[in-house]
Amino acid sequence: MEKIFSPKLFELIRNGSVKRNFPRDILSGVVVGIVALPLAIAFAVASGVSPEKGVMTAIVAGFIISFLGGSRVQIGGPTGAFIVIVLGIIAEYGMDGMMIATIMAGLMLIGFGLLRLGTFLKFIPHPLIVGFTSGIAVVIFSTQVISALGLEIEEVPGSFIAKWGACFAHLDTINWYAAAITLVTILVSVYLPRITRKLPGSFVAILLITPLVAIFSIPVTTIGTLYSDISCHFSPAFPAVEWGHLGHYVQPAFTIAILGAIESLLSAVVADGMISSHHRSNTELIAQGVANVVTPLFGGIPATGAIARTATNAKSGGRTPVAGIVHAVVLLLIMLFFVKWVSYIPMSCLAGILIVVSYNMSEWRSFRSVLRASYFDVVILLVTFSLTVLVDLTVAIEIGVVLAAILFMKRMADNAPKVIPAQGNVDQDILTMYKNIPPTIGIYEISGPFFFGSAKTYSETIRTMGIKYKVLIIRMRHVPFIDATGIKNLRETILQLQQAGTRVILSGVNDDVRKDLVKNGINKQVGDERIYPRFELALLGALNLEQGL
Numbered sequence: 078m079e080k081i082f083s084p085k086l087f088e089l090i091r092n093g094s095v096k097r098n099f100p101r102d103i104l105s106g107v108v109v110g111i112v113a114l115p116l117a118i119a120f121a122v123a124s125g126v127s128p129e130k131g132v133m134t135a136i137v138a139g140f141i142i143s144f145l146g147g148s149r150v151q152i153g154g155p156t157g158a159f160i161v162i163v164l165g166i167i168a169e170y171g172m173d174g175m176m177i178a179t180i181m182a183g184l185m186l187i188g189f190g191l192l193r194l195g196t197f198l199k200f201i202p203h204p205l206i207v208g209f210t211s212g213i214a215v216v217i218f219s220t221q222v223i224s225a226l227g228l229e230i231e232e233v234p235g236s237f238i239a240k241w242g243a244c245f246a247h248l249d250t251i252n253w254y255a256a257a258i259t260l261v262t263i264l265v266s267v268y269l270p271r272i273t274r275k276l277p278g279s280f281v282a283i284l285l286i287t288p289l290v291a292i293f294s295i296p297v298t299t300i301g302t303l304y305s306d307i308s309c310h311f312s313p314a315f316p317a318v319e320w321g322h323l324g325h326y327v328q329p330a331f332t333i334a335i336l337g338a339i340e341s342l343l344s345a346v347v348a349d350g351m352i353s354s355h356h357r358s359n360t361e362l363i364a365q366g367v368a369n370v371v372t373p374l375f376g377g378i379p380a381t382g383a384i385a386r387t388a389t390n391a392k393s394g395g396r397t398p399v400a401g402i403v404h405a406v407v408l409l410l411i412m413l414f415f416v417k418w419v420s421y422i423p424m425s426c427l428a429g430i431l432i433v434v435s436y437n438m439s440e441w442r443s444f445r446s447v448l449r450a451s452y453f454d455v456v457i458l459l460v461t462f463s464l465t466v467l468v469d470l471t472v473a474i475e476i477g478v479v480l481a482a483i484l485f486m487k488r489m490a491d492n493a494p495k496v497i498p499a500q501g502n503v504d505q506d507i508l509t510m511y512k513n514i515p516p517t518i519g520i521y522e523i524s525g526p527f528f529f530g531s532a533k534t535y536s537e538t539i540r541t542m543g544i545k546y547k548v549l550i551i552r553m554r555h556v557p558f559i560d561a562t563g564i565k566n567l568r569e570t571i572l573q574l575q576q577a578g579t580r581v582i583l584s585g586v587n588d589d590v591r592k593d594l595v596k597n598g599i600n601k602q603v604g605d606e607r608i609y610p611r612f613e614l615a616l617l618g619a620l621n622l623e624q625g626l
Contacts, residue, residue, distance in 0.1 A: 081191060081359050084145045086398040098396040105395030106403025109152055112277040112389050113139070113404060114411060116434070118300070118419065119279075119427040120155040121378065123220060124163035126172075127304045128419055129412065130376050131155050136408045138368040138380030143401025145364035147357030148345040150395050152386040152404060153368060157434050158336055159379045161216050161470050166329050168235065173316040176373040178326040180316075182333035183369030186362050189338055195358025201339060204450070204458040205477045207443045209336075212465025212473065214439035217431055224428035225259040227252025227297060237466050255297045255425035258286055262429025274392070279430045283422055291421045300427075301420030308416065313374040332471040333369070333379050341365050341382035351391040385437070453484040518619050519546035524555040527563035536566040543574045543581070548619045552612060554585030564597045571602055580622055583608045584615035 089095050095102075113135050121131025135154035142153030166175045189195070219237055222244050223230055229250040234240050265285065266278035290297060300307070345356035361382070368380050390400050447458045457480055464473035514520075521542055523535055543549040559567070571581050581603055586594065591608065594600055600608060607622075609615035 080357075081193060082363050083147070083357060083360050084364070084398075085147055085149055085357065085360070086144060089149070089397045095397050095399055099399065101394040102397050102399040103403055105390050105393035106400040107407055108275075108277075108393045109386055109390045109395070109400065109404040110407025110411070111280050113152070113154055113383075113386055113408060115277075115279040115283050115427070115430055116383075116386070117155055117408070118422065119430045119434070120157060120160060122300065122303075122424070122427055123157075123160045123217065123431055124155075124378055125167050126163070126378060127307060128300055128422075129307050129416065130378055132408055132412050133375055134372055134377035134380050136405045136412070137375050137377055138372045139408070140402055140405040141368040141371060142341075142364050142380070142382065143398040143405070145360075145367055146398060146401075147360030147364065148348055148382070148387075149354050149356070149397055150348045150352060150387060150390045150400060151341070151345055151356070151361065151382045151398075152390050152401050153341075153365070153380050154383050154386065155378055156340060156381055156383050157217055157431070157438055158210070158213050158340055158381070159333070160220070161213055161465075162329065162332055162336070163378050164220070165469065165471075170325070170329075173318075174326060175378065176316040177318060177323070178330045179333060179373045179377075179379045180370050181323075181326055181330035182337065182379065183366045183371075185330060185334035186338060186366030186369060188366075189334070190359040190362035190366060193359050195338075195342065195362050201478070202454070202457060202481045203443075204447045204454040205461050205474075205481055206339065206343075207440050207447055208458045208461030208477060209465045209470060209473050211439050211441070211444050212462045213470065214435040215466050217435040217438070221428040221431045221435070224298070224424040225256065225432060227255025227425060252297060252425075254295050255423070258290070258295075258297060258423050258425040259429040259432070261286065262426045263433055266430060266433045277389075279433070282429065283426055286423060286426050287418070287421050290423050295423075298424045299420060300422045300424065303424070304420070307420055314376065315374065328471055332474055335474055336470070337365055337369065337379060337381040338362055340384070344382035344384040344387045347384055348387050348391055351388065352396060385434075453488060457481050457484065514616070515620070515623055517547040517623055518616075519543060519549045520552065521549065522552040522555070525557075527553075527556050527559040527567070533566065535563075536570045540570050540573055543570075543579045544577045546579055548580045548582060548623050549574065550582045550584055550612075550615050550619050552584045552615075553587075553590060554612070556587070556590055559590050559593055564593065564599065568597070568599055568602060571599070575602075581607070582615050582619050582622070584612045585610065 086095070114132065117131035117135040118128040119131070121128050121134070124131075138153045138155075142151060146153070163175060166178050170178070216237065219240055222228075222241075223233060226244075226248075227250075228244060228247045230243050230247050234243055262279075262282040265282040269276065269278035269281055289295065290299065341361055342358055345358070345361055348354070349356055365381060372378070372380055386404075390404070393400075395401075444458070444462075447454055457477060460480055461473050461477035464476055519542060521539055527535060539549070539551065574581055583594075583603060586608055591600075594608070607618060609618060
């Protein structure tokens with residue numbers, strides 16, 4: 078069994094991979110660091126915090142995730158998925174609340190890894206992931222419209238519909254310089270990679286536009302307009318904790334943890350496919366957890382594996398976690414020596430970058446394909462998407478998961494087997510041995526888990542059918558497990574049949590199911606001698622029992 082915590086970096090150092098790939102990893106780390114800079118700044122500003130906090134997150138979390146993580150090329154840092162969550166937490170609880178929620182989320186992620194839950198997260202339904210990812214993309218886009226058009230709105234509403242209402246009400250305040258900068262940023266970000274992939278479009282857009290705005294004093298809002306004090310320091314700061322209020326942060330912390338776990342593992346899976354590797358999911362979760370515990374202490378925001386930056390790393394030749402560590406060092410050097418130039422970046426330029434990010438996040442092709450899927454998948458998709466956009470991402474994930482579970486159970490119950498005639502339910506070789514099964518002997522087969530989603534259907538069918546016979550054989554060869562609800566329903570059904578004069582025989586019970594039956598006394602209710610491992614023995618027992626009645 079794979080170790081719970083086994084960082085990839087140490088293994089790759091031992092087997093010589095780090096030494097062999099060192100030059101390529103250095104170059105790839107530099108490229109990814111340049112790509113990460115504008116994104117880290119944009120994500121921070123969109124989240125309602127100062128730009129250096131985004132870069133600090135990319136530095137600290139990026140280093141820790143690469144140093145301790147379970148993936149060869151995973152790049153960690155702030156991502157667009159957290160913008161909505163961080164905005165909401167800061168609005169309600171302030172910066173200290175955001176720090177506390179992020180640290181709690183980090184502890185939850187460490188717990189997920191220690192409990193080996195990394196492999197279980199893949200069971201989260203695809204429509205649920207597409208629903209909240211597409212919803213986040215729509216929300217990010219809506220938050221950037223004001224900066225993209227340079228609208229003058231004193232108090233921006235928090236809700237989605239009210240925000241768009243305010244935008245339409247203030248369309249007469251459009252700053253055409255800002256709109257032009259946004260358009261140029263989008264065009265450069267989208268089309269430059271088609272010409273060359275050596276230079277990231279978002280970084281080039283900032284390098285082109287920022288000097289022009291500064292030199293010609295173009296009247297647009299810049300980062301410096303909103304954040305006058307931008308600095309880079311590594312002195313840790315601890316939040317003021319009110320222990321009696323910790324319960325308030327559990328829900329947002331859980332949302333950060335779940336979203337961070339899903340996004341980081343999805344990113345690791347994408348990276349595996351690109352470099353033909355295999356990540357260690359539990360190790361990755363623990364590394365993500367440690368990063369989210371430490372990063373807030375240095376002023377950072379929630380972090381996770383970033384799919385776009387991870388893909389850039391893999392395409393640029395990165396093959397070991399050294400590339401991720403170098404990316405963090407590059408960002409640190411930029412912040413130490415060029416931080417004062419960040420204040421000149423126009424907000425409309427960052428808005429253009431985030432509009433491109435939101436489009437790439439939207440997964441509209443996946444959204445469209447799920448709409449052509451089953452009714453159940455469409456319901457999960459639309460409910461999760463609508464709640465993410467109109468209510469809250471935390472509520473969307475919670476209700477989405479519960480709804481997916483309920484619909485799954487309904488499908489299981491709806492597909493429970495119906496009554497099968499005795500002759501159609503008996504193997505041909507057994508029919509040859511027992512050509513004349515008396516009409517007083519009934520046979521019913523349960524195929525599938527006897528759990529709370531299907532227990533009622535099974536029990537009602539058994540009860541309705543069983544009263545017609547003197548002896549009823551219940552075949553359980555295809556029942557992998559039975560839960561407490563199944564036990565309760567089976568016990569009540571057997572009792573009702575016995576009161577009606579029908580004797581019950583169980584056939585093909587596997588060892589695990591038999592243990593549960595014995596533990597709950599059903600063996601005494603039926604009789605140990607009437608629980609058979611094979612159907613032919615059960616049929617012989619039924620024939621003998623029927624003759625004695």
